[in-house]
Amino acid sequence: MVGALVLAACATPTPYRPATGSGFARTGYSDEQIEPNRFQVSFAGNTLTSRETVERYLLFRAAQLTVERGFDHFILVDRDTERRTRTYSTPDPYWGGYGGFGAWSPYWRFHGPRYGWRGWGPYGDPFFNNDIRTVDKYEAMAEIIVGRGPKPANNVRAFDARAVIENLGPRVQMPETR
Numbered sequence: 001m002v003g004a005l006v007l008a009a010c011a012t013p014t015p016y017r018p019a020t021g022s023g024f025a026r027t028g029y030s031d032e033q034i035e036p037n038r039f040q041v042s043f044a045g046n047t048l049t050s051r052e053t054v055e056r057y058l059l060f061r062a063a064q065l066t067v068e069r070g071f072d073h074f075i076l077v078d079r080d081t082e083r084r085t086r087t088y089s090t091p092d093p094y095w096g097g098y099g100g101f102g103a104w105s106p107y108w109r110f111h112g113p114r115y116g117w118r119g120w121g122p123y124g125d126p127f128f129n130n131d132i133r134t135v136d137k138y139e140a141m142a143e144i145i146v147g148r149g150p151k152p153a154n155n156v157r158a159f160d161a162r163a164v165i166e167n168l169g170p171r172v173q174m175p176e177t178r
Contacts, residue, residue, distance in 0.1 A: 013045065014028060015173045015174060015175040016029065016043075016060065016061075024084065026044050028044065029057065030042050031061065039143070041061050041062050041141070042058065043058040043139070044137070044139040045057075045138050045139070047135040047137045049137070054139065056168055056171060058079075059164055062161075062164075063159065063164035064161075069146060072148050072151075072162070073147050073149070073158055073159060074144040074145065074147070076143075076144055076159070083137075084138075085134060085136050087132065087134045088135070146161075
């Protein structure tokens with residue numbers, strides 16, 4: 001039962017929430033104050049969270065943090081989105097394979113002039129019936145400077161925090177309350 005709940009939790013995109021987990025399993029937002037008006041903000045999604053969603057949640061977190069700290073606008077000093085890729089190989093549980101503990105199957109070795117020694121059997125594929133799956137996950141990071149008053153009019157990297165919250169808020173998926 002617990003396994004089914006864990007699997008169901010992993011089968012949806014990452015909601016907007018504080019970061020949990022570590023390494024490749026880390027998801028959610030985090031922030032760190034660098035100076036009195038400078039922060040580093042990040043949002044990491046799971047393998048079902050799109051790049052666009054991860055970047056939207058990053059902007060939303062930057063705006064939310066700005067308002068929480070009593071400021072009105074923020075400037076994106078630096079911004080980056082990183083794609084991390086993992087490849088998984090899962091053996092077929094119904095295929096016994098060759099050799100000692102698997103089912104017997106005919107298998108021949110031969111030597112080819114171009115490729116040297118190779119093997120051939122009438123069953124299976126070159127990956128021995130493994131399920132190969134590659135997944136991507138995204139993490140967006142930004143360094144922001146927060147300020148009071150209206151955003152600088154001539155800076156395209158400046159955002160009005162309350163306007164960002166108002167415009168992006170309806171498209172932010174909050175975690176379900178239990």
